[in-house]
Amino acid sequence: MLFAVQMDIDLPVEMDPAVKADTLAREKAYSQELQQAGEWVHIWRCVGRYSNLSIFDVADNDRLHEILWNLPLFPYMTIEVTPLARHPSDIALLD
Numbered sequence: 001m002l003f004a005v006q007m008d009i010d011l012p013v014e015m016d017p018a019v020k021a022d023t024l025a026r027e028k029a030y031s032q033e034l035q036q037a038g039e040w041v042h043i044w045r046c047v048g049r050y051s052n053l054s055i056f057d058v059a060d061n062d063r064l065h066e067i068l069w070n071l072p073l074f075p076y077m078t079i080e081v082t083p084l085a086r087h088p089s090d091i092a093l094l095d
């Protein structure tokens, strides 16, 4: 199942720099592990914002929830999930 997920990040200005660096490093490692596994298909920066737009290909809603819930940055995120379906004009459907 494909999902578009927008993650808006809002880190507290008073966050300890060492905690911030550790959280960001863990976020990057977690994301890259899921990208290697093929579940986190795309990650794009939203221009001009501390946000990303990502595409996930996961087994079901529960798996996406598990992935998002375990993001190290989850406590500092506002997340919007859009389930995706094939568009009838997609030329990939001609294959």
Ligand SMILES: O=C(O)CC1=CCC(=O)O1
Pocket (backbone or CB within 6 Å): 007, 009, 027, 028, 029, 031, 032, 050, 051, 052, 073
């Ligand atoms: O968009 C960000 O910077 C937050 C994030 C999610 C996965 C990652 O590596 O960074």
